[in-house]
Amino acid sequence: MKPSINTTLPITHCCPACGLLCDDLVLNSTYPLSIKNACTKSISFFERAFTGKAATSSVAGKPTDLNSAIQAAANILNKANHPLFAGLGTEVQGMRAIMRLAEKTSATLDHMHSEGTVRNTLAMQNSGWQTTTLTEIKNRADVILAIGTDIVSSYPRFFEKLVLNTNTLFNRPKPEVIYLGLAEEAAKLPEIMSALNALMNAKNPLNKKPDTDLIGGVTIASLKLILAKLKAAQYGVVVWSASALKFPQAELTVQSITQLIAKLNETNRVAGLPLNSGDGDSSVNNTSTWLSGYPTRNRFVNGHPEYDAYHFSTKLQLMNCDALLWVSTFNAYLPPDCEAPTIVIGHPDMQFKKQPDVFIPVGIPGVDHIGTMFRMDSSVAMPLKKLHETELPSLSDVVNRIVSQIEAKLS
Numbered sequence: 001m002k003p004s005i006n007t008t009l010p011i012t013h014c015c016p017a018c019g020l021l022c023d024d025l026v027l028n029s030t031y032p033l034s035i036k037n038a039c040t041k042s043i044s045f046f047e048r049a050f051t052g053k054a055a056t057s058s059v060a061g062k063p064t065d066l067n068s069a070i071q072a073a074a075n076i077l078n079k080a081n082h083p084l085f086a087g088l089g090t091e092v093q094g095m096r097a098i099m100r101l102a103e104k105t106s107a108t109l110d111h112m113h114s115e116g117t118v119r120n121t122l123a124m125q126n127s128g129w130q131t132t133t134l135t136e137i138k139n140r141a142d143v144i145l146a147i148g149t150d151i152v153s154s155y156p157r158f159f160e161k162l163v164l165n166t167n168t169l170f171n172r173p174k175p176e177v178i179y180l181g182l183a184e185e186a187a188k189l190p191e192i193m194s195a196l197n198a199l200m201n202a203k204n205p206l207n208k209k210p211d212t213d214l215i216g217g218v219t220i221a222s223l224k225l226i227l228a229k230l231k232a233a234q235y236g237v238v239v240w241s242a243s244a245l246k247f248p249q250a251e252l253t254v255q256s257i258t259q260l261i262a263k264l265n266e267t268n269r270v271a272g273l274p275l276n277s278g279d280g281d282s283s284v285n286n287t288s289t290w291l292s293g294y295p296t297r298n299r300f301v302n303g304h305p306e307y308d309a310y311h312f313s314t315k316l317q318l319m320n321c322d323a324l325l326w327v328s329t330f331n332a333y334l335p336p337d338c339e340a341p342t343i344v345i346g347h348p349d350m351q352f353k354k355q356p357d358v359f360i361p362v363g364i365p366g367v368d369h370i371g372t373m374f375r376m377d378s379s380v381a382m383p384l385k386k387l388h389e390t391e392l393p394s395l396s397d398v399v400n401r402i403v404s405q406i407e408a409k410l411s
Contacts, residue, residue, distance in 0.1 A: 014384055016091070016330060016366040017045035019276045019376025020134070020155050027387065039156035045330070049367040050388075052332075052349030061355035070398060073325075073358045074405035076341045080323035083107045086314045087335065088296065089279035089328035089346070090395050091371040091384065095287040097399035098327065104406050108299035108321070110314045111284050112333065113277035116243030118309045120274045121295060123254040130261055132237060132271035133379040138162045139169045143233035144177045145226065147193075147257060148186045149241035154275055155376075175237075178226055181216070187247050188216030193256035196223055200263045236270035243277045276376040279330050280365075283374045326356075329365055329395050345398055363392040 014023040018041050026036040033050055035042060057069035064072075077083055085102055088095065088111045102109055111117065123129065137144070138161065151158045163175055181189040195215040198204040211221035230236045240257055242250065257272065264270040276282045285295040292298055292305035297312040299305070310316075314336065318324070324342045326335035332347040341357045344350065348361035365371035366384035371394075374381050 011385065011387075013387070014366065014373075014382045015042045015045070016280075016371075016373055016384060017041040018155050018278055019282060020157060020161065021373055021375045021380075021382045022157055022161065023382060041156055046367070048332070048349060049364045052347070053351075055348035055350070055359075055361035057361065058355065058359045060357060066360070066393065066398075069358055069360045070401050071405060073343045073345075073360065074402045074409070076323050076343060076357060077101075077105045077107075077325070077402065078406055078409055080105065080321075080341075082321055083323035083325060084314065084317045084321035084340075085109050085325045085327070086317075087112045087326040087328045087333065087346070088284050089330050089333065090284065091280050091329075091365045091373045092283050092287050092381070093371055094327070094329065094365070094395035094399070095280070095284045096291070097396040097403070099288060099291045101325075101399050101403050101406075103300045103303055104403055106300050106302065107325070108312050108317050109288060109296045110312060110317065111281050111296045112279060112314075112328070113243060113281045114296055114313070116241070116245075116277050117281055117285060117295070118297065118313075119242040119245060119251040119254050122251040122309060123258055126255060127258065127262075129258040129274075130265060130271055131377070132273055133377045134162060134273075134375065135379070136235075136271070137237055137273065138165060140172060140235040141175045141237045142172060143229050143236045144175050145230065145236070145238045146177065146179050147238060147240040148181045148189050148244050149239065149275060150179065150182055151239060151241075151275070154241060154278070176229065178229065180218070180226065185217060186244060188218075189245065190247070190249075190253045190256070192216040192218055192223070193253055193260065195220070196227065197256055197260050197263065199223055199227055200260065230264055230270055231268060233268065233270065236264065236268070237273055238270065239273045239275065241275040241277075243275075273377070279328070279333075280373060282376055282378055283372070286374050286378055327395065329362055345395060348392060360398055361392055362395045362398055363390055365394075368392055369394045 013025045013027055015025050024037050056063045057066050059072045083105055085107045198206045213220050261270050261272050288296050294307035297309050298307045322340050324338040324340050326344045328346040332350045343358040344356040345360045363369045367387050368390040370386050371384040372381055
């Protein structure tokens with residue numbers, strides 16, 4: 001049976017389908033679902049949330065009640081010495097509960113999209129960076145350089161909201177957008193970024209080469225033109241998506257991008273905008289950092305946090321963990337194969353090929369219960385509203401009950 005939407009709708013709503021967290025969606029009060037100001041990601045997210053199959057908790061593939069599933073999950077984690085908490089597709093309240101459980105169980109934490117996040121983190125840790133916010137881009141940017149991304153694949157309304165929007169504080173003209181190193185060209189970005197940094201140095205020999213010479217498939221003349229436009233900008237912005245840089249040592253390319261931004265800032269104003277990957281990764285990493293001092297790819301040992309951007313990855317930890325807790329509440333992403341006992345807490349529309357040891361379906365943030373998320377630029381925390389009634393608990397409710405079971409066992 002399809003759930004009905006609360007009769008108080010239509011309401012203005014914040015969409016958690018991507019890191020923009022657009023807060024101008026209007027959902028109607030009748031079914032089928034109608035959404036104003038929605039992008040393709042919004043429509044897909046809400047349609048699946050309202051039309052997905054009903055799910056019940058299960059243990060060893062057999063349906064059971066919620067209490068029994070929570071007890072089974074607690075038993076697995078009680079026996080584990082080094083569990084892995086992965087996926088972590090949740091919002092702030094869910095992550096706060098996960099952190100509490102991780103501390104009790106000496107767990108390692110890693111987000112499903114951390115490969116891209118780590119590339120940014122390593123560059124920031126090594127030399128720092130200068131970044132901006134979506135609001136600043138909307139009101140001030142006059143040149144936007146997109147490196148290795150078309151932006152709209154991840155953020156369908158980016159240009160509508162931030163580039164084409166004429167409702168700005170300073171009546172600035174529409175920014176010029178430059179794309180560099182898209183799709184199959186992305187692997188050439190290390191060479192291209194090194195060349196851009198070299199061309200910033202007037203004494204570098206590269207400046208004496210013919211403008212028709214190619215570097216990474218781009219003429220030197222084109223690279224010089226890009227630099228000229230950034231140098232002439234009143235407020236230039238360099239955008240990149242670390243998750244799209246799928247080549248070895250991609251963090252060095254991110255560092256080349258941040259070094260270019262720093263050099264440009266010696267004479268004019270240029271800022272960076274690292275794009276996130278979604279599924280609450282900005283919210284999860286911010287929450288983890290508040291509570292432990294580290295972003296994900298951290299773990300607790302006897303209640304004390306540790307951090308290792310390489311060894312604490314899901315890929316490596318799957319080889320050593322003795323329990324896996326997989327969390328994915330925004331989307332029905334399935335857990336990776338794991339020989340250890342597996343607990344899945346997540347989207348009610350998950351369809352498993354291999355049944356986990358414990359499955360607990362939970363409500364979807366921004367649909368079934370309220371929540372809080374950080375926008376991709378981490379400058380604004382947005383509230384998520386509850387849209388309709390459901391019998392499904394929230395992730396934080398379930399995890400806090402598992403914590404209570406574990407504490408009761410220890411006392």
